[in-house]
Amino acid sequence: MTTIDVAESAESTALHGFWTRSRKVGTVLAVLGIAVFLIGLTMTAGAEASVRFNLTLPEAAAAFPAKPVVLTLGAVAVLLGALLLTGRVHLPFGLTVGVAVAAVVLALLIWAIARPGNTLQIDTVLKGTMLLALPLIFGSLSGVLCERSGIINVGIEGQFLAGAFTGALAGTVTGSPWVGILAATVAGALVTFVLAALAIRYVVDQVVLGVVLNLLVLGLTGFLFDRIMKDNESATNLAMRVPEWQIPILSDIPAIGPALFGQNVFVYLALVLVALVYVMLFHTRWGLRTRAVGEHPVAADTVGIKVNSLRFRNVLIAGLVSGLGGAFLTIGEALPFSENMTDGKGFIALAVLIVGRWNPIGGLLGALLFGFAMQIEQFLSSVPGGSPVPSEFLAMLPYLVTIVAVAGLIGRVRAPAADGKPYTKA
Numbered sequence: 001m002t003t004i005d006v007a008e009s010a011e012s013t014a015l016h017g018f019w020t021r022s023r024k025v026g027t028v029l030a031v032l033g034i035a036v037f038l039i040g041l042t043m044t045a046g047a048e049a050s051v052r053f054n055l056t057l058p059e060a061a062a063a064f065p066a067k068p069v070v071l072t073l074g075a076v077a078v079l080l081g082a083l084l085l086t087g088r089v090h091l092p093f094g095l096t097v098g099v100a101v102a103a104v105v106l107a108l109l110i111w112a113i114a115r116p117g118n119t120l121q122i123d124t125v126l127k128g129t130m131l132l133a134l135p136l137i138f139g140s141l142s143g144v145l146c147e148r149s150g151i152i153n154v155g156i157e158g159q160f161l162a163g164a165f166t167g168a169l170a171g172t173v174t175g176s177p178w179v180g181i182l183a184a185t186v187a188g189a190l191v192t193f194v195l196a197a198l199a200i201r202y203v204v205d206q207v208v209l210g211v212v213l214n215l216l217v218l219g220l221t222g223f224l225f226d227r228i229m230k231d232n233e234s235a236t237n238l239a240m241r242v243p244e245w246q247i248p249i250l251s252d253i254p255a256i257g258p259a260l261f262g263q264n265v266f267v268y269l270a271l272v273l274v275a276l277v278y279v280m281l282f283h284t285r286w287g288l289r290t291r292a293v294g295e296h297p298v299a300a301d302t303v304g305i306k307v308n309s310l311r312f313r314n315v316l317i318a319g320l321v322s323g324l325g326g327a328f329l330t331i332g333e334a335l336p337f338s339e340n341m342t343d344g345k346g347f348i349a350l351a352v353l354i355v356g357r358w359n360p361i362g363g364l365l366g367a368l369l370f371g372f373a374m375q376i377e378q379f380l381s382s383v384p385g386g387s388p389v390p391s392e393f394l395a396m397l398p399y400l401v402t403i404v405a406v407a408g409l410i411g412r413v414r415a416p417a418a419d420g421k422p423y424t425k426a
Helices: 003-016 021-042 066-086 093-113 122-147 156-174 177-201 206-229 256-261 265-283 285-295 297-302 307-332 345-355 360-382 391-406
Strands: 048-052 061-065 119-121 244-246 262-264
Touching: 021 066, 021 093, 048 066, 048 093, 048 122, 061 066, 066 093, 093 119, 119 122, 122 156, 122 177, 122 256, 122 262, 122 265, 122 307, 122 345, 122 360, 156 177, 156 206, 156 307, 156 345, 177 206, 177 307, 256 262, 262 265, 265 285, 265 307, 265 360, 285 297, 285 307, 297 307, 307 345, 345 360, 360 391
Parallel strands: 048 119
Antiparallel strands: 048 061, 244 262
């Protein structure tokens, strides 16, 4: 265990007695592992799981006996759960839980495809995972920029909607998806301008404000859709597509090549932004000041940092990023705009932000978790003969992880200390 894990374990023991965080999670993982092991025992000995790593290379495929693999993965989950239960694990708590959960999910997936005619297409699943995770990546980055500055951004859903509508309209009218993307970022920034002005200048409750902005944008885009787009879609709301950029050699790597190096511009923008925000936030003077106003604005003010000005700028930058997420929903997906097409993705991005612990890298990983679950749900619903695993189970798994994270069971989760607290100079 790390020093932090040991300290948290001691604190948890003092607060909760025998049923500490580690013992609770270990018990759940052990039970899940036993269930997986029992499922493995019911499988036929000759069942095989077929996996293909690259759609264009038929030889890049493998078939292996499913039963021993499922039994092994179940045993791994039971072992790790037992180690957590007894307190004998020497690995970081988050890593231990992650490996155990991955073993359970992988075992269930292998069980589901262990039927004649079923093949798990790895490159297709990974590419779909990346695409489904993209709006969540942009949304979580927007949340990081806001909440690290001390402003709660519940309005990501509205920023997505504004970006999606404006991107579709501007792109169709000008005939250029690039103009549509630019217009979408501006629309996202306009929504966050209202958020920043009311939250910082007029000290409006930020959570209530975010909800109101979501409803305002929902109603406004719905009204404009009816008035402008609905009866004249050929001139105002065409499906537009940005080309995929295949990076030579790298895009031919089995499995991960198509997912990372054969995508459209939104994927590359998302990955670059994750790296850029991480470096800027933790390795530059701007990042130090941003984290200071999000943790202790009074102290930041005493050393000459203009707290509210910095917060205002950062919220506007966050709007540009979430506007990109909205543009992806129309231009990136090559879909026309439709009312409420975000379908709650802005709120899922908030959950990703919490799972990622207000960190750009953590947000990326959390978004990929959600994207993977959604992609697997789509895959299982389309396998020949149906799936023995209810697709709804895998679909709800990331949400269960989110609840566990918010409850603090996978590690201490703490928002910036001044998050949501307006600053008024004395």
